Structures are given as structure tokens and as C-alpha cells.
Amino acid sequence: MSKTILVVDDDYDFLEQTKIRLQSQGFEVITAENEEEAETLIEENNFDAAIVDIMLENDDAGFILAYKIKSKNQDKPVIITSAVTKETGLDFDAETEEEKSWIKADTFLSKPIRYEQLYNELNKLMD
Amino acid sequence: MNELKALIVDDEKGMRLSMKKTLERYEFTLENVEDEFTFKTRITATGEEAIQIVEEWQPDLMLLDYKLPKISGLEVLEEVTTEESEMVTVMVTAYASIETAISAIKQGAFDFLAKPFEPSELRSTVKKACKNLILAREVRKLEEEKRRVRFEFLSVLAHELKAPINAVEGYLGILSDRVLGEKIEEYDHIVDRSMVRVHGMKKMIEDLLDLTRIESGQKKRELEIYNITEIIKHSIETALPQADEKDVSIHLHNDEDIEMECDESEIGIIMNNLLSNAVKYNEKGGQVDIDTEERKNEVVISVSDTGIGMSEEEQEKLFEEFTRIKNKKTKEIQGSGLGLSILQKIVNLYEGNIEVESEPGEGTEFTVILPKDSGSSEE
Numbered sequence: 001m002s003k004t005i006l007v008v009d010d011d012y013d014f015l016e017q018t019k020i021r022l023q024s025q026g027f028e029v030i031t032a033e034n035e036e037e038a039e040t041l042i043e044e045n046n047f048d049a050a051i052v053d054i055m056l057e058n059d060d061a062g063f064i065l066a067y068k069i070k071s072k073n074q075d076k077p078v079i080i081t082s083a084v085t086k087e088t089g090l091d092f093d094a095e096t097e098e099e100k101s102w103i104k105a106d107t108f109l110s111k112p113i114r115y116e117q118l119y120n121e122l123n124k125l126m127d
Numbered sequence: 128m129n130e131l132k133a134l135i136v137d138d139e140k141g142m143r144l145s146m147k148k149t150l151e152r153y154e155f156t157l158e159n160v161e162d163e164f165t166f167k168t169r170i171t172a173t174g175e176e177a178i179q180i181v182e183e184w185q186p187d188l189m190l191l192d193y194k195l196p197k198i199s200g201l202e203v204l205e206e207v208t209t210e211e212s213e214m215v216t217v218m219v220t221a222y223a224s225i226e227t228a229i230s231a232i233k234q235g236a237f238d239f240l241a242k243p244f245e246p247s248e249l250r251s252t253v254k255k256a257c258k259n260l261i262l263a264r265e266v267r268k269l270e271e272e273k274r275r276v277r278f279e280f281l282s283v284l285a286h287e288l289k290a291p292i293n294a295v296e297g298y299l300g301i302l303s304d305r306v307l308g309e310k311i312e313e314y315d316h317i318v319d320r321s322m323v324r325v326h327g328m329k330k331m332i333e334d335l336l337d338l339t340r341i342e343s344g345q346k347k348r349e350l351e352i353y354n355i356t357e358i359i360k361h362s363i364e365t366a367l368p369q370a371d372e373k374d375v376s377i378h379l380h381n382d383e384d385i386e387m388e389c390d391e392s393e394i395g396i397i398m399n400n401l402l403s404n405a406v407k408y409n410e411k412g413g414q415v416d417i418d419t420e421e422r423k424n425e426v427v428i429s430v431s432d433t434g435i436g437m438s439e440e441e442q443e444k445l446f447e448e449f450t451r452i453k454n455k456k457t458k459e460i461q462g463s464g465l466g467l468s469i470l471q472k473i474v475n476l477y478e479g480n481i482e483v484e485s486e487p488g489e490g491t492e493f494t495v496i497l498p499k500d501s502g503s504s505e506e
């Protein structure tokens with residue numbers, strides 16, 4: 001059975017593109033454009049991994065959503081995406097133990113996303 | 128209250144003390160500067176010590192005796208004058224000659240005071256020197272602020288322009304990788320979305336050009352008597368295709384001629400922005416109403432829609448550059464986030480006013496009030 005990925009982003013075009021790309025790789029995709037939609041889908045819990053943008057209506061919404069996903073299921077892979085890294089100097093990669101302890105995400109990808117890398121990460125995390 | 132630091136350098140004790148007393152009792156204000164200025168002083172009898180004090184204490188003003196025991200006033204001046212130094216120096220001497228004055232000014236002194244002098248002379252010379260210093264500081268502060276705002280504007284702009292390019296690049300990538308197969312129809316949606324984003328970007332660049340032209344004053348204002356009603360009718364025509372697409376009807380309720388001295392293109396930009404917003408943020412099948420009123424000294428134009436409206440919180444941010452109201456209902460609406468800040472800038476040129484009334488789910492009304500006689504006032 002194919003795996004379902006939840007993609008959360010307030011950029012409609014990013015959602016469209018990620019959906020098309022992931023579907024071409026055989027994934028099922030569900031999407032949410034805001035925190036409220038995302039929370040409903042997280043509550044329903046019908047997905048195998050999530051890709052969440054940091055900035056939604058609130059600047060750190062992505063972290064909160066990631067936290068909620070992880071508190072339902074510690075092992076569910078979460079990838080956080082963001083376009084803000086370079087401009088703000090905000091930088092983290094969820095690599096060290098310390099970062100993992102407060103950023104409830106498995107991987108961090110900066111935008112624009114390199115899709116090959118995204119597929120690799122997803123496959124690795126869902127093994 | 129602003130305390131300026133004054134260093135007094137004179138080898139005559141009586142002179143030092145009387146200058147000190149005069150300055151410490153002196154208070155002055157400057158036109159257009161809110162603060163009141165007073166002095167705190169330090170005194171010294173030698174050039175060597177003066178140089179040291181300047182370095183440590185960084186005074187705003189130095190009253191410097193020309194003739195000092197070891198190193199002369201001119202030498203002190205030469206030593207402490209650097210490019211970064213902001214201090215103003217007034218040379219004080221009993222041996223006033225044109226030559227000494229010239230060499231002191233050449234060396235960077237601001238002014239020259241000949242001994243003996245009355246306290247009032249000292250005060251007026253000091254005030255003149257400080258005025259120069261304070262105004263230079265104000266100018267520099269303004270320039271720094273301008274630089275900061277410009278930098279902020281540019282980084283937001285870069286971000287705003289990058290977003291549509293990223294989107295289009297993403298779609299082109301899907302196309303070039305043939306992610307959806309070989310049939311061109313499969314890509315219709317992708318091409319449509321790319322066009323929407325490219326158009327959005329084009330509109331943003333156009334708005335940006337309008338904005339810079341207004342701000343730089345490059346756009347020459349052509350003030351003449353125009354019939355506002357005609358300009359509005361023209362803007363309605365411009366908005367019609369967009370309105371038809373959403374099945375929105377536009378009604379102008381006052382057909383009478385309203386004449387006013389204005390720049391036709393400026394009023395056009397105001398109306399185009401108001402109408403385009405009233406259509407864009409309307410519901411399908413909605414309505415736009417334009418009311419105009421000619422009062423004794425002003426012209427009032429209001430544009431109301433039956434659209435999605437705004438919360439109070441959203442209204443507060445309305446006129447900021449690149450601010451777009453982001454919520455579920457606006458996600459499909461393209462905009463540069465510049466339209467209303469352009470509008471505001473133009474209305475400011477007329478010393479006019481914009482009022483906004485809005486209710487979420489009910490609609491929004493923008494009212495622009497333009498004083499009739501202000502079009503010609505220089506801004």
C-alpha cells in the first residue's frame with residue numbers, strides 16, 4: 001500500500017508542486033493550507049509522514065504542529081521546511097541531540113526544495 | 128533637556144573660570160529642535176591636557192585659546208581634528224589678526240572669538256557653533272534612518288519578488304521533468320498558475336515604479352482643473368473586465384461634474400486602486416458603489432463593496448508596504464501589497480485623508496477626502 005504524506009504550507013503553489021512531485025513517486029498526498037486545517041488532519045492521523053513549513057499564520061506554527069504530530073506518535077517522521085534561513089540567519093538542521101530535543105522534527109529542508117533530496121529523506125525516514 | 132560637553136582651554140585662570148561660569152548658566156533652544164540645551168564643562172590650562180581630555184571625554188564643543196604655554200592652540204586643533212570627530216571648536220585669542228583667524232579656520236575651527244569679550248558675545252558664538260553641530264547630527268540621524276528604511280524595503284522587496292519566481296520555477300521544473308506525462312493538457316493548470324504568478328509580479332513591478340516615481344518626485348505633477356467624475360468613469364471602464372469576470376456590478380451614483388485642480392493621473396491611480404480592490408475582495412455577484420460629493424472646500428469620493436471585509440486588526444496594517452491581508456478568503460487573490468501605500472502617498476500630496484470602514488463578511492468602504500485648494504501646494 002502506498003504511503004500518505006501530509007504537506008502543510010500556506011503557499012498554494014508550493015503545495016501544488018509538492019503534491020504533483022510526490023504523487024509521481026507513488027505517494028498519496030493530503031494538504032493543509034493553514035494551522036486549523038492542519039490540526040484537523042493531525043487529529044485524524046491518516047498519514048505516514050508530514051512535511052511542514054515553519055511559517056504559517058504564526059511565525060513558529062510549524063514547530064507547534066510538528067510537536068503535536070510527535071506527541072501523537074513519536075515515530076512518525078516530520079520534515080520541516082522553510083524559506084527563511086538565509087534572510088534571517090535563522091539556522092538549524094535538527095542534527096544534534098540538543099536541537100532534536102526541542103525541535104520535534106527529523107529533518108530540516110530549506111526552500112526551494114530539492115525534490116530528489118526530499119524523496120531520499122522520506123524513504124530513509126519511513127524505512 | 129540635553130547637556131552638551133564643553134571643554135575650555137585657556138592658560139589664564141580668570142578667563143577659564145569666567146567662561147565656565149557663563150556656559151554653566153547658559154541655556155538655549157533651537158528652532159525645530161525640541162530639546163533645551165545646557166552645558167557641563169571641563170577646564171584645563173594646557174594643550175597637552177586638552178588633547179587628552181578630548182580623547183577621553185569626547186566633548187561637543189571646545190573653546191580653545193590660541194596662545195598656550197607649550198603647544199599652541201593651533202597644534203592642539205591639528206592634533207584633535209579627525210574625520211570622525213564631531214566636535215566644534217571656537218578659537219579664543221587676544222592677538223586677533225586675520226592671519227590667525229584664517230589659519231585656525233583652515234585647521235578646522237568653526238569660529239573665532241577675540242578677547243576681551245562680553246559674556247553675551249561668548250553665548251551667541253557658542254550657540255551658533257552648537258547649532259551647526261546639532262543640525263549636522265540631526266541630518267545624520269535622518270540619513271541613517273533613511274538608509275535603514277531603504278534597506279528594509281529592499282529586503283522585503285527581494286523576498287516578495289522571489290516568491291513568484293520560485294513558484295514559476297517550480298512549475299517549469301515539473302514541466303521539464305515531464306512529471307505529469309507526455310500529454311500537454313495535463314499541464315494546463317500548471318501553466319495557468321504560472322501565468323497568475325507572472326501577472327502578479329508584473330503588477331508589483333508596475334506598482335513599484337509608480338511608488339518610486341511619486342516618492343522621488345520624478346513624476347512631474349500636472350495640476351489643472353479636471354472633472355473628477357470623468358476620471359472616475361474612465362477608471363470604471365478599466366475595472367470592468369475584472370468585474371465582469373467575478374460578476375460584480377459597479378454603480379456610480381452621482382453623475383454631476385465635479386471640478387477640481389488636480390493631476391489627472393494621480394486621481395486615476397487612486398480610483399484604479401480603490402476599484403480594483405473593491406472588485407478583487409468582493410464576493411461573486413457582488414456590488415461596488417461609488418459616491419461622490421462636492422463640498423465647499425473639499426471633494427469626497429467613497430467606494431464601498433459587498434466583499435469579504437476586514438477585522439479591526441487587519442485594518443490597522445492596511446497601509447503598510449507589502450502588507451496583504453492573509454486569510455482563507457484572500458488566498459486566491461493576487462496583489463502586490465503596494466496599492467494602498469501608493470494611494471496613501473498620493474492622498475498625502477493633496478493633504479487629504481483616507482477613511483476605512485469595514486466589517487468582516489459585510490464589506491468595506493474607503494472614503495477619500497481631497498481638499499480642493501491643496502493640489503497646488505508644494506510638497
